[in-house]
Amino acid sequence: MIGLIVNPIAGIGGPAGLAGSDGADVQRRAGERGARPRAAERAVAALAVVAASRPDEHVVTAAGPMGEDAVRAAGLRPIVVWHQRSPTSPSDTTDAARALADVGVDLVLFAGGDGTARDVAAGLPASTAALGIPAGVKMYSPAFAVGPSAAGALAAAWLDERALPTAEREVLDVDEEQLRRARVEPRLYGTLRVPYRAGRTQARKAATPADEQAAVRLAARGAATRLRPGIRYLLGPGGTMAEVARELGVEKTPLGVDVVLDGRVVVAGASEQELLAEVAQGPARAVVSIIGGQGFLLGRGNQQLSARVVEAIGDDPVMVVAPEQKLIDLAGRPLLVDTGDAGVDARLAGFAQVVTGPSTTSIYPVHAPEIEGAVHAP
């Protein structure tokens, strides 16, 4: 059973040049500038694809503009399980997501942006999958389909096939006040289980793990086999690092940086100061994955791994771990570092040797967007 949540005001601030839609004041100003929320129409476009093959499908949703209207407009049958409060608040989305999961929805479609993804993630249990219909201003989280029709096609496949694979994807969001001051530092707020369509019969020609989780496991195993005794490993946040911790048999804080030495966690959820103290005690190396769809290694979602920490580690400070597909998903864009220190960024720029499995690595370019001249030569 699929569900739908529409964030009625998602995207309202974008066309109005307000760098986001969070906050009552911004929403009022956007309204004054003649902005019109587009989340509803994009949700209708997605559901229209479902309706084309399954015209009688029921969709569990929230009342009125939070979903019910869009379900009706697409010609499908709404089952309303949540009514929004007045006035609306972000917790509406979270509570609606929880209500959908409670009645047994196994895939929640949500129309909005990063803020909506963050609120949905806060309300969904890990067993419920979610997929974003892109309608927001900010979409740093790799939890969105490429377009409304693609989201609808995936939802239809979910209903038809009952067994689409899912992958853990990060939910990132930027503090919009920062964004309006032209400073972009998305934070990692959690993860969503997002369905995807693996290549089908013809994919069997390849030995590559078709299953994304299997690919993550392989990359994590590659990292685990490269760890050496006597070295402090600073494990960054994210799903791939959680898998590395699983390979090592240690607990991992999902959003924090944990220090592992000789197979034991010596500091969990370390601050920058604690990391500096650990690095001072002996040889150390940061182990990070790619955060979000923008390709950041450092400076987004793992700010504890600061320029000072990288500097203190010394030579070859960072091991990058990611399945090949994460590099491919960057579509040729380089990996990015932005530690806030031009010297450190320049040292990290060039190429990274990314660990993709126990006996496989990939060489991939790294840019430092904040400094000139650190762009790798074409």
Add this chain to the structure above:
Amino acid sequence: MSLPIAPKPAHRRFHQARWDEPVIFELSTPGERGVLVTAVEPGVRDAVGDVVASLPEGLARRTPPALPEMGQMRVLKHYLRLSQENLGADLNVDVGQGTCTMKYAPKVNEQLITTPKLSAMHPLQDPADAQGALEIIWRTERMLAEISGMDEVSLHTQGGSAAIWANIAMIRAYHEANGEGAQRREVITTIFSHPSNAAAAKAAGYDVITLHPDADGYPDLAALKRALSPRTAAIMVTNPEDTGIYNPAIREWVDAAHAVGALASYDQANANGILGITRARDAGFDVCHFNVHKTFGTPHGSGGPGTGANGVSAALAPFLPGPRVVRDGDRYSVHEGGPQSIGAIGPCHGVVPNIVRAYAWMMALGAEGLRAVAETAVLNNNYLMKRILEIPGASAPYATGRRRIEQVRYSWQELFEETGISSEEIGIRASDFGMHYWTSHHPYVVPQPFTLEPTESYSKAELDEYADVLAEVAREARETPEVVRTAPHSQSVHHTHHDDLDDPERWAITWRAYRRKYPDAVGA
């Protein structure tokens, strides 16, 4: 039908045959026979005795094989029906299986290989009685040596990946012979090289480093230099890559590898765009291979076994797989591999019928003809690319605006973003028009990929027909997406459920396993 014949519509109203033919085991009727073998006459029995008794204990069956029992005519009908439920290479415009070089394999060459002078030969026959076959092997190897510029060639392997395996096995043996086997543990490849290079290197125990293309879509020389070190055993690259892009700095790549003591291995599985134009040895490569069943006009694996050709420089020649055919004056003899040979990868001399087909194909064309093959294949490809790029929603990522060699990996990403129709769904719909279509090797680096390779065999009219079909399906994706999404509509089989392929518990690759795993389905 009445005269005059009605004009044909713009798009072929193809309809695949559907016979609902059972599995052959289900057609079995106990006691039915295709051939009634005459009983052994008493005189014969007296003369030879009980022949079965002379079989070694381990070879004699205790129970007869559980073969299907049926009459000849029913067997014939069974296989003819199955053959009609195929989109065979000789039926459709088979340009949609890019990287496979689905060119026309001339039928006249089938007559050559069915002559008893060849088909009755035994691979272990005394070389004195096999001079003709050995001469053809030797001459074919020498022609491939001339085409690649390499010093020695072996036709011993039976397919492309076996030949790639021979490449890395020779490289490993070379470094071990030089005392550098323990030091050189890494092989470098590119993400658009054929994945068998990475797979073979991994199987040979190497760590594999993959390079991504540079900002312009070309193989990244700076990334190569970052990856090369005294640990590098070899670079293993395909050129042109699967994108159809020819590495303009290929000589620098080889030189950079040699500078750190590594070898350079060239995957020329598909050399259709470079025959008579570039040569592996001229770019400095130490080893290379061809897929004879791609470039040299012999049928593909599904239509018969393939053949690989391994070419090497003089320094690598001692490591070639064996046995080798050697010419002494005007006589030919068979030499087992020397002390440094990597040994046999398959039995005997490889797939001799394919070698004869390739020999006939090359001799019919001559040197000028081979070059004309490459020129025509490249021209066809660039014509088709122009037609495809005129279809809204199709693009050719990387090296934008440049010409390609013999194939192009295209993308439907724009169309997908607009309509939600994937490349795979387009391929299934294309089969409704009688056209085969393939996406890409994994990983899908190009989003929503499709790979077209027209070869030299197809006429402009047929390339136009193929492009017209894709244009029509793209139009449908926009205007009547349900038609595409629910395709195929005129095929024997509508959908295969690949969940069954993901779970080894559900596989049934023999009839015996099928009966064991699905007893209710067969009523056993």
